[in-house]
Amino acid sequence: MAELASHEPPDAYAVGAFASEELVSVGFVAPDGQPGSWRVRGMATAPHARGRGAGTFVLGALVAYATEHQARRIWANVRTPARSLYERAGFRVTSEQFELPEIGPHVVMELSVLPPASKPDRAPSRP
Numbered sequence: 001m002a003e004l005a006s007h008e009p010p011d012a013y014a015v016g017a018f019a020s021e022e023l024v025s026v027g028f029v030a031p032d033g034q035p036g037s038w039r040v041r042g043m044a045t046a047p048h049a050r051g052r053g054a055g056t057f058v059l060g061a062l063v064a065y066a067t068e069h070q071a072r073r074i075w076a077n078v079r080t081p082a083r084s085l086y087e088r089a090g091f092r093v094t095s096e097q098f099e100l101p102e103i104g105p106h107v108v109m110e111l112s113v114l115p116p117a118s119k120p121d122r123a124p125s126r127p
């Protein structure tokens with residue numbers, strides 16, 4: 001897991017999920033590209049802990065953090081076996097499938113974040 005973190009940008013926000021005090025799942029999110037564009041990277045769950053919701057928890061926390069920091073678009077290069085994990089979090093495929101050398105088939109997936117509803121400065125006047 002520390003090895004994964006060493007590849008992330010210094011301003012990346014990291015989330016970890018623990019089971020019985022053991023770190024079993026990690027993920028990172030950081031601004032990347034245009035203003036308001038954030039990228040999820042490095043999602044990984046230890047093999048013995050997969051399929052029990054840790055990755056879903058980590059991805060949800062990453063999306064929440066980026067959203068709280070004015071993300072308007074959150075994207076990731078997603079390994080095709082992990083596609084449904086991202087779809088359940090609201091991401092949609094926005095690219096053709098492509099091959100990353102030594103890692104395998106990927107797609108770009110994106111989540112559009114709606115701006116928060118603007119609040120009126122004061123209550124509307126009654127007629």
Ligand SMILES: CC(C)(COP(=O)(O)OP(=O)(O)OC[C@H]1O[C@@H](n2cnc3c(N)ncnc32)[C@H](O)[C@@H]1OP(=O)(O)O)[C@@H](O)C(=O)NCCC(=O)NCCS
Nearest residue numbers: 043044045050051052053054055056078079081082084085
């Ligand atoms: C993808 C990964 C992070 C998911 O973590 P997780 O803790 O198993 O996730 P959850 O239990 O919340 O959800 C399981 C989902 O992960 C996906 N998944 C991918 N590979 C999986 C595996 N070997 N075992 C279980 N689920 C896997 C499935 O799509 C599953 O979705 P589904 O419930 O719709 O079928 C984890 O399987 C992993 O580390 N895989 C290897 C590295 C990798 O592919 N990282 C993603 C790069 S985009």
